[in-house]
Amino acid sequence: MMESTFLSYLPYCVAGFPLLGFVINTLVALLWAKNQKPGSEALVKLVGCLFPILAFILSLICFSILRNSPEGMVISPPALFRWIDTALLTVDFRFMIDPLTATMMLVVTGVGSLIHIYATGYMHGDQGFARFYAYLNLFLFFMLLLIMGNNLLVLFVGWEGVGLCSYLLIGFWFTDEEKAKCGKKAFIVNRIGDFGFLLGIFLVMHTFLSQSQSSDLNFLDYSFIAQHKDLFLSEATLIALCFFAGAAGKSAQIPLYVWLPDAMAGPTPVSALIHAATMVTAGIFMIARLYFLYELAPVALQVVAIIGLLTALMAASIALTQTDIKKVLAYSTVSQLGYMFLALGVGAPQAAIFHVVTHAFFKACLFLCAGSVIYALHHQQDIRHMGGLFKKIPVTSLAFLVSTIAIAGIPPLAGFFSKDEILFHTFTHAPRIFYIVGFLVSGLTSFYMFRLFTLVFLGKYRGHLEPHYLPLAMDAPIAILAVLALVGGFIGVPEVLGGTNRISHWLAFLSTEIHGEEVAHHGTELILMGISSAWALITAFMAFSLYLKNPEWTKTLKEKCQQLYNLVSRKYYVDEIYDGIFVRPLVWLSHKFFWKGMDEAIIDGVMVHGFADISLVASRIISRFQSGFLGHYVVFFVLGLIGIMFYLAVG
Amino acid sequence: MITVQHFLALSVILFGLGVLGLVIRKNLLIIFMCIELMLNASNLALVAMARHFGKMDGHVIAFFVMAIAASEAALGLAIVVTLFRSRKTIRTSDWRILRG
Numbered sequence: 001m002m003e004s005t006f007l008s009y010l011p012y013c014v015a016g017f018p019l020l021g022f023v024i025n026t027l028v029a030l031l032w033a034k035n036q037k038p039g040s041e042a043l044v045k046l047v048g049c050l051f052p053i054l055a056f057i058l059s060l061i062c063f064s065i066l067r068n069s070p071e072g073m074v075i076s077p078p079a080l081f082r083w084i085d086t087a088l089l090t091v092d093f094r095f096m097i098d099p100l101t102a103t104m105m106l107v108v109t110g111v112g113s114l115i116h117i118y119a120t121g122y123m124h125g126d127q128g129f130a131r132f133y134a135y136l137n138l139f140l141f142f143m144l145l146l147i148m149g150n151n152l153l154v155l156f157v158g159w160e161g162v163g164l165c166s167y168l169l170i171g172f173w174f175t176d177e178e179k180a181k182c183g184k185k186a187f188i189v190n191r192i193g194d195f196g197f198l199l200g201i202f203l204v205m206h207t208f209l210s211q212s213q214s215s216d217l218n219f220l221d222y223s224f225i226a227q228h229k230d231l232f233l234s235e236a237t238l239i240a241l242c243f244f245a246g247a248a249g250k251s252a253q254i255p256l257y258v259w260l261p262d263a264m265a266g267p268t269p270v271s272a273l274i275h276a277a278t279m280v281t282a283g284i285f286m287i288a289r290l291y292f293l294y295e296l297a298p299v300a301l302q303v304v305a306i307i308g309l310l311t312a313l314m315a316a317s318i319a320l321t322q323t324d325i326k327k328v329l330a331y332s333t334v335s336q337l338g339y340m341f342l343a344l345g346v347g348a349p350q351a352a353i354f355h356v357v358t359h360a361f362f363k364a365c366l367f368l369c370a371g372s373v374i375y376a377l378h379h380q381q382d383i384r385h386m387g388g389l390f391k392k393i394p395v396t397s398l399a400f401l402v403s404t405i406a407i408a409g410i411p412p413l414a415g416f417f418s419k420d421e422i423l424f425h426t427f428t429h430a431p432r433i434f435y436i437v438g439f440l441v442s443g444l445t446s447f448y449m450f451r452l453f454t455l456v457f458l459g460k461y462r463g464h465l466e467p468h469y470l471p472l473a474m475d476a477p478i479a480i481l482a483v484l485a486l487v488g489g490f491i492g493v494p495e496v497l498g499g500t501n502r503i504s505h506w507l508a509f510l511s512t513e514i515h516g517e518e519v520a521h522h523g524t525e526l527i528l529m530g531i532s533s534a535w536a537l538i539t540a541f542m543a544f545s546l547y548l549k550n551p552e553w554t555k556t557l558k559e560k561c562q563q564l565y566n567l568v569s570r571k572y573y574v575d576e577i578y579d580g581i582f583v584r585p586l587v588w589l590s591h592k593f594f595w596k597g598m599d600e601a602i603i604d605g606v607m608v609h610g611f612a613d614i615s616l617v618a619s620r621i622i623s624r625f626q627s628g629f630l631g632h633y634v635v636f637f638v639l640g641l642i643g644i645m646f647y648l649a650v651g
Numbered sequence: 652m653i654t655v656q657h658f659l660a661l662s663v664i665l666f667g668l669g670v671l672g673l674v675i676r677k678n679l680l681i682i683f684m685c686i687e688l689m690l691n692a693s694n695l696a697l698v699a700m701a702r703h704f705g706k707m708d709g710h711v712i713a714f715f716v717m718a719i720a721a722s723e724a725a726l727g728l729a730i731v732v733t734l735f736r737s738r739k740t741i742r743t744s745d746w747r748i749l750r751g
Contacts, residue, residue, distance in 0.1 A: 628750030
């Protein structure tokens with residue numbers, strides 16, 4: 001479908017540009033480190049922002065090519081090189097762009113570019129400015145690898161790469177040991193999930209190698225798996241669960257969600273880009289990508305839905321009590337990711353991806369606003385020391401308000417359409433309790449977001465320092481994202497409201513389910529929409545009146561339910577439980593057994609020092625014979641001689 | 652009548668005296684002479700056996716041993732002189748640098 005050979009390699013350029021940016025910025029960072037002082041930020045800014053923007057433009061081109069080609073077409077560029085070539089398996093380093101990839105590409109490069117621009121203001125003057133942009137560009141490269149690869153291995157490389165960048169960026173200020181620890185936590189928790197992911201890949205290979213007679217060895221390609229999915233009928237549940245373990249790690253679901261709130265130790269643009277808009281949605285992307293496998297495994301889908309729902313509920317309840325502006329947003333992210341898994345679990349990958357897109361807009365905007373607030377208040381993150389910022393930083397406040405309304409699901413902003421589609425699917429395709437919990441969580445979402453908004457922007461300012469002036473480089477991306485949060489939902493206006501639900505049709509290929517039956521539910525859909533909008537408005541109003549008008553009520557409430565409040569505000573003691581069950585025994589085992597026992601006692605004691613001691617003692621004994629007296633040597637010589645002669649005579 | 656056994660016995664006695672001297676004496680010159688004694692003991696045995704068997708091999712080797720003993724004596728004495736010059740002693744018990 002591509003005319004010239006040059007153009008056919010275009011998709012590789014999309015990922016290539018950020019990689020180029022990474023290389024240049026790394027060189028600059030090394031140069032700065034060599035000179036022991038930062039140089040001019042201008043080049044870093046230019047390189048760091050230009051290449052993501054170029055990647056965005058190329059993504060737009062790819063998108064429009066795909067949009068104008070007949071339905072079911074996929075941009076499949078020639079392989080860049082053959083990566084693995086063995087008798088059992090061949091893997092090409094190859095990209096593929098289908099509507100799902102194109103959607104994700106636009107989100108990643110678009111939101112990514114905006115956050116890159118924002119960071120020029122936020123990170124201004126930081127010692128590691130060039131290093132920061134190097135990591136950020138590298139992240140973009142790996143993320144694009146993750147979404148654009150046409151087989152599981154390229155996906156896996158991107159998957160590990162974004163994990164690495166996440167680790168590097170959470171611990172960006174690594175001189176602070178607490179922050180470095182948060183980075184480690186994220187990395188280690190993700191490893192647990194990645195182990196499941198790897199097992200999934202191995203299971204796919206095993207299934208093919210044991211059953212397939214085909215001579216085609218490209219069996220890690222998505223298209224290949226999709227064509228031969230009947231081979232997986234018996235293994236599908238196990239494989240799907242293994243992949244879900246990976247997704248739960250990357251996308252912060254129960255039981256592996258604990259790293260995401262701690263990931264807020266990184267610079268705020270990183271939280272916006274990696275830990276809200278893009279990387280954490282990789283798990284949703286992966287399951288949507290392999291949805292044909294999940295459709296064979298209803299049990300796995302049930303698990304996905306239940307885990308998603310529980311995570312959404314748990315995280316939303318924790319978000320109610322947090323006092324750190326970024327922590328509230330982090331738990332909100334976990335909760336929204338739970339919604340996306342719920343959507344996947346109830347058979348609506350389109351709705352999940354739709355929510356990924358809208359969530360990227362409003363959550364990135366919220367995080368950038370939080371970044372602006374933190375920047376303006378001289379790195380104050382505690383919302384108890386904020387308040388009344390609406391007049392002081394109006395652009396940020398307005399954007400925050402728009403995004404809050406969007407995430408709360410109040411029509412007609414972005415979050416309303418995507419969340420409502422998920423809830424509608426849950427209503428029609430899952431047990432009623434799923435819908436009830438989902439509905440409850442949407443109220444909680446609205447409540448904690450308006451609580452946050454009220455505490456930060458309304459009322460009286462409770463801090464001491466005069467807010468900073470915010471540069472245009474920070475305000476502009478926020479404004480753009482706010483506009484996207486305002487109108488982003490219109491790509492998926494459901495038919496009942498006179499739209500055509502374009503994104504759902506665009507991604508229809510993801511699932512085999514026929515969408516005709518929805519027509520029958522139009523009346524129900526309208527009623528549900530009405531109820532959930534009203535519910536969001538009511539809870540928003542509750543938060544508003546509780547925290548602005550009657551703050552003493554919150555205190556009374558807190559005292560009345562002291563135990564419950566403690567339980568929730570301490571995050572259900574999950575970190576403590578994990579610490580007790582996994583971390584401490586493991587540390588104990590490493591310390592007492594592997595270090596003191598194995599390493600020090602056996603390897604060092606017995607092996608290294610033991611052999612040294614034996615040879616020392618032996619040599620002491622033997623060296624006695626070397627008396628230095630000539631006569632003694634002669635005696636031994638003669639004794640030896642006699643011995644030899646005796647031996648010769650007898651033998 | 653003096654038989655070859657008598658010569659061999661004398662040779663053994665001389666060799667034994669040489670070894671004994673080597674082991675118990677401390678003076679380097681004496682040790683040196685003990686070595687010469689051992690060499691001569693072996694010469695005696697060689698010549699006696701050569702006579703006994705009526706062959707010339709033993710005589711030839713005895714001459715070789717004498718030649719080597721002469722050159723060895725020259726070298727050895729030179730070493731002893733040098734050692735004495737540098738250390739002012741030729742008592743072997745004063746040198747224990749080989750002690751382990």
